Amino acid sequence: MTALNTVQDVSANSNATTGSSKSPVPVRTFGWTILAVMAAFLLNNYLNYWQGLPGVAPIFGGPVNGSMSILWSWVQLGLYALAVVLAFLHVGRTKPVTLREDAKRISDINAFLIRAAFWAVLIVGLVDTVISFLRVEGMLEGIVGADLASDLGRSHFRGGYVHMPLIALSVVIAAFTRTLGFTWLALLVVAAELLIVIGRFIFSYEQAFMADLVRFWYAALFLFASAYTLLEEGHVRVDVFYAGFNSRLKGKVNALGSLLLGISLCWVILIIGMGGKQNIINSPILSYETTQAGFGLYVKYLMAGFLGVFAVSMMTQFVSYLMGAVADMRGEPGGRDHDVPAAH
Template identity: 45%
Template sequence: MNTSDLLLKLFGWLSISLVAAYLIDNVMIVGFNFPGAFSIFKHFSLLGLFEFFVYILIASITYFIVRKSNLNFRSNSIILHKLNIYLIRSFFWIILITGFVDIAIAFMRVEKIFEFFLGKEISSNFSRPVFVGVYFHIPLIILGFIIAKFTKTIGFHWLSLLIVASELLIVITRFVFSYEQTFMGDLVRYWYAGLFLFASAYTLYEDGHVRVDIIYQGLKEKTKNLVNCFGSILLGWSTSIVIILLCFYGKQSIVNSPVANFEITQQGSVGMFIKYHMAVFLAIFGITMLIQFISYFFESIADYKNEKGKRIVETSSSH
């Protein structure tokens, strides 16, 4: 492997591995009150040193794996894309299962069904977001990752169908039975947010984003590959990194604060307890887009170098 190829591969893989280290560090800061990896530059502490060591360890492992690997750019691109597909599939199952379970809990909470069967003392737990989050949401998240391991479909078309069905059910219950609750609209917003934010990375892979093309189609193939390389980094990579940093920067950030407090909507117990999930959706969008942009970066280099296995993407003329 020549030096330029090694540096390009290291750039891509280190971007992802250091983001993983950043997420681990974030968990230690928010969940266990660690001082932060870079706090050692202000004042020394063993906990801060340990966090900093996590970055060094992950970066070192990444370097040695990439250094010893004989995989070409296209193979690296495929690996990243498969990883992204698994993550997206997992998140689809998570919001699907969580949506059904949480709306069932919300319905029984609002209609006092829990109180009828379990009594006031036990049923009051279902009005506490922490209880629902710990004993229902977290197990369902784990279950979603397990199911995704054994399924192949990404499921966006099914999610779209469920959103339409949910909207139809709201219309029927409201205008036919005069019944409407806050949690019904919450479910639609929850699935809508997941559909658009989770599907973005896969849409990028399929070249499905709508764009106004003035110059690109008239370029030579080699020039297109270079444009894709630089565009993936200058526009895609940079934007994704900024989103991720803003999502987790400090305990009061747009993701950390809602998750740490199991934040719910202002409607309280009459709605679904999934507002903090929707805060995480933005971080998931940034992470999956970063992985896909790095995969696209590797694929563009592979195309430029004429590596075997070039992918033919059928693009619509409407682009």
């Protein structure tokens, strides 16, 4: 499978002649501003619910989060302004960059995020499975001692001192790899299902963590691969008129779809999921939520976070897609046939 950061065609020369005399700067500025504001939103979400800052809501008459001074609300609001300024400065310093080059750059950033997420679910899933197996078989205490074995039975400890370092390790691994590994993750899901079948029907052995691992990996496969599917033109189109459009009209359709349907949907997911302490993404992560099965995997809170990863990766890819679509509208060289999936 071709890596996400190598499949998008790019103009070889940043000063290449385009089919339009209009400057691409406004579109590039708009795209980078969306990404910058999203980053500020995620940072403020962390500051609100993990560090106890009041958030920006009190400035507009909303409820105060935590007990810190309202002055922090203005600081947090300033983060959004700073994000917008940085987006403008970045585009201003890179004016010769074309829309296709920017789309490629953003797609590369997204590829790194998805690679890190892939390695995280792989490593965390395997390590947590080993811990749960040793616990259910009564072998963990003999290996790590009674105190640590007891701590590993608490979700806050396992999440903070086992999962988080493994996620950090995954980010490092992602920096040195170039493939996404969705094929391998799909194979691992099948292998995990096969182990359940063999264990149940041949050895009469089945534990909760085995099914949890399948759900954990399958959820990651479905949500993390969405941005890759978008880039590979693997999503399903139901518009019977699209195939007959020329390149520029397809660009208009893709640009409007990215903006009105794609990016807006991702914002809805982020706002609903992270709009408050008890919302569907924040609440499980804050409490390190687990399943009711005592010897299952302690990863349910991470599965809630998958929704956030999905929204962030899809929004990033939609911004890249938007820039590529506008480049098609402008008649810039280096485009791709949207009716044919990228080569593998």
